Amino acid sequence: MSRLHDMGGRFGDGSIPVPRDTDNEVTNSEPTFKYEWHAKAWAITLAAGALGEWNLDISRHYRECLPPKDYINFSYYEKWLAALTNLLIDKKLVSLDELKEYVSAAKNGTLTKFSDKDIKLDERTWLAKDVQKTLGWGGPSIRDTNVNPVFDIGDKVITQNHSPNKDFNGGHTRLPKYAMGRVGIIHSYNNNHVFPDKNAHGLGENPLPLYTVEFKSSELWGELAESQNDSILLDLWEPYLKLLPN
Amino acid sequence: MMIGKKNIDESDNHSHDHAHSHLPSDPELRVKAVETLLLNKGLIDSKTLDELIDTYENRIGPKNGAKVVAKAWVDPVYKKRLLNDATSAIRELSYQGRQGENMVVVENTPETHNVIVCTLCSCYPWPVLGIPPTWYKSDEYRSRTVREPRKVLLEFGLSLDPKVQIKVWDSTAEIRYLVLPMRPKGTENMDESELSELVTRNSMIGTGLPKEIK
Numbered sequence: 123m124s125r126l127h128d129m130g131g132r133f134g135d136g137s138i139p140v141p142r143d144t145d146n147e148v149t150n151s152e153p154t155f156k157y158e159w160h161a162k163a164w165a166i167t168l169a170a171g172a173l174g175e176w177n178l179d180i181s182r183h184y185r186e187c188l189p190p191k192d193y194i195n196f197s198y199y200e201k202w203l204a205a206l207t208n209l210l211i212d213k214k215l216v217s218l219d220e221l222k223e224y225v226s227a228a229k230n231g232t233l234t235k236f237s238d239k240d241i242k243l244d245e246r247t248w249l250a251k252d253v254q255k256t257l258g259w260g261g262p263s264i265r266d267t268n269v270n271p272v273f274d275i276g277d278k279v280i281t282q283n284h285s286p287n288k289d290f291n292g293g294h295t296r297l298p299k300y301a302m303g304r305v306g307i308i309h310s311y312n313n314n315h316v317f318p319d320k321n322a323h324g325l326g327e328n329p330l331p332l333y334t335v336e337f338k339s340s341e342l343w344g345e346l347a348e349s350q351n352d353s354i355l356l357d358l359w360e361p362y363l364k365l366l367p368n
Numbered sequence: 369m370m371i372g373k374k375n376i377d378e379s380d381n382h383s384h385d386h387a388h389s390h391l392p393s394d395p396e397l398r399v400k401a402v403e404t405l406l407l408n409k410g411l412i413d414s415k416t417l418d419e420l421i422d423t424y425e426n427r428i429g430p431k432n433g434a435k436v437v438a439k440a441w442v443d444p445v446y447k448k449r450l451l452n453d454a455t456s457a458i459r460e461l462s463y464q465g466r467q468g469e470n471m472v473v474v475e476n477t478p479e480t481h482n483v484i485v486c487t488l489c490s491c492y493p494w495p496v497l498g499i500p501p502t503w504y505k506s507d508e509y510r511s512r513t514v515r516e517p518r519k520v521l522l523e524f525g526l527s528l529d530p531k532v533q534i535k536v537w538d539s540t541a542e543i544r545y546l547v548l549p550m551r552p553k554g555t556e557n558m559d560e561s562e563l564s565e566l567v568t569r570n571s572m573i574g575t576g577l578p579k580e581i582k
Contacts, residue, residue, distance in 0.1 A: 130487030130538065132511040138523045139503050148525050148576065150569045154425045154499050159396040164499070165420045166403050169412040178542075182489060189386065198490070198505050200395050204388035207402060211387035215411060221401075222390055228401035229392050236408045243410040250415035253423065260465035263542040296540045298487055300514060312470070315542060332541055348518045351533040357541035 123186040123292055126193045131300035131343070163199040167206050172248035175213040178261060179322035183294040184209050263316040265329035272360060273333060277308045279363040281335075286362050287319045294322035297362045301354075305366060306337040309355060317359055331360040429498035432463045433546055434567035436473075436496060437578075438560045441551045451475060454546065458496060468495035468544050474537060475548045476574075481532050482547045483521070483574030485513040486539040493544035497569060504573065514538055524575040547574045554581040 129135075143149045155161035171181060184205035188196065196204060210216040227233040243249075248256065273279060283303035287293035296318050314329040321327055336355045339347040391398040406412040436458055440447040450457040454471035458464065471493060474482040486492065487510045492500040503509055513520050517534045521527070528534065537545045549571040555563060570576025 127488055129507055129511040130485075131515040132507075135508040135511045138508045138512070138520060139506050140524055141501070141503065148570070150430070150576070152501055154429070155421070156502065157396070159399045161421045161425075162399045162403055162417065163395075165417040166399070166406060166412055168420055169416050170406060173411060185489070188388070192386075192388070197395070198502075200398075203395070203399055203402060204386075204391070207388040207391060208386055210402075210406075216405060216409070218387060218390070220405060220409075221387060224401045224405040225390055225392055225398075228397045228404075233400060233404050235404050235414075241408060241410050243413060247411060247413055248416050249413060250419045253416055253419040256466075257423065258465040260467065260469040262469040264470060296488060298538065298540065300487070301538075312541075312543060318541075332543075334543075336535075343515055346515065348516055349530060349534070351531075352517065352535070353533070354514050354536045354538060356538045357543050359541070 123183065123294065124188075124190040124193060125186070125292075125299065126190055127186045128299050130298045160199045163203045163206075167202050169248050170206060170210065170215070172256065173215065173244070173246045175215060176209055177321055178263075179294060179316070179318040180324065181205065181209065182318075183322040186294065264313050265316060265327060267314045267329050269314050269330060271311045271331035271333070273308045273311070273331075273363065273365065275308050275310060276368075278305060278366040278368050279308060279335060280305050280366050281358065282362050282364075288361070289320065289325060290323055293319060295319050295362075297358060298356070300342060301337060301356055301358075304337055304341050306335040306341070306356075309334040309336040312357065315359070317361075319359075319361070333358055333360070333363070335363065424494075424499050428463075428495060430496075430567075430569035430572065431564070432461070432498075433493070433496035433569070433572045434564040435461055435560075436463070436546070437548055437567045437572065438564035440473075440548055441555075441563055442560050447548075450548070458546075463495040466494055467491070468493045470543045471496075471546060472543050473546045473548050474535070476550050478550070479531075479533060481528055481534050481574065482545075483513060483517050483534060483536045484539065484545045484547060485510065485536060487511070487514055488538075488540060491539035491542075491544065493546050496546055497572060501569070521575060524570065526576060547572050549578050552578050552580050 141149050141152050185201050188204055281302055281304050286295040286297045312332045315332040316327040317330045334355050335358050336353050339352040340350055440450050450473050454473040458471050490500050490505040514536055517536050566579040568576050571578045
């Protein structure tokens, strides 16, 4: 993956697109989805995810694996749709020929949805009657394991420097670049969670201790820090961290 | 010679070793093609799509979070539970599940102001705030909030005293954060439901404050 998604601290981005009302006041009420196709891209991604062929970490990894040119050019939901398309093909839910056929029909204006009676639902398909129940369950990432946390609250730790993913060069990880090789303090221990660096590559859940680690703003940004008082807190898995003497 | 977009071949914009490079350039058409294919193969059901969209457009949103905040403002025992075990305390109000499986609530005080961001993607507490607004998912918010939160907050019209400590929480795992803003002055006589009307979405992300009493 390109790590273009890992943009914390990057320079060059302009003003936040804060929505304002007609009196130029910041508004808290935009539509949930700006365009119908945003809603559809989002909903088909959720519904296809419910088929159970991939997990949350894999779907994130697929978005991060879009070619750099596409990652930069695509809007948010275009990234979702592109990653979904690649997953559908890779997991063999859809063939490339089928995709090409539907794309060409869409371009020619001949796209036709079958009538409901002609559609045979797959046995894995997420049904409307189950939507609220499934949303209510969610997909917890906490796992009961006998793994005990190595670090205590208040311990001084340093994060991994290059390529935290030990199984794949450039593989998925949740340690952002801006916090690599930095010293922080264990703020809390949050139980054991599925480890994305493995789970995103289909290597199993490998639940490991997850900590919230506090970094002084000056540790991350040096002289650029806006205030010596400010801090940034990240949720980091144990393998990202090494103990330092206090 | 043609001027503008038309003389760019679609192949110029995509690398061809990915399936998604075969999709049409118009995003609306692109979604329609994939959606129709999945519907016709019976892999998704259109009623499920409608139910999902309706749920997050009309039922799950910042009004939920506002009720949690208002309850914490009027009920100190609830507030204690909320700060100790947010997932359970929020579940008491029947808000739970997807993208809110492990909740943590962080409290604003006169000394500390909390701000939530997800620099790696767009993690956001769906059961209490719904689907994130466009600005939360923007490159600008994701890149700048961890490095210059004070400048970012100014763009939201929020100017903090230099003595106030800012804590920025980057949602890098599956913990989802909600800010408990400070109760506005002059609201002593308001009840829970009136108070919940003062709680803005941005105040629960840390990019705003609750509405003031005029």
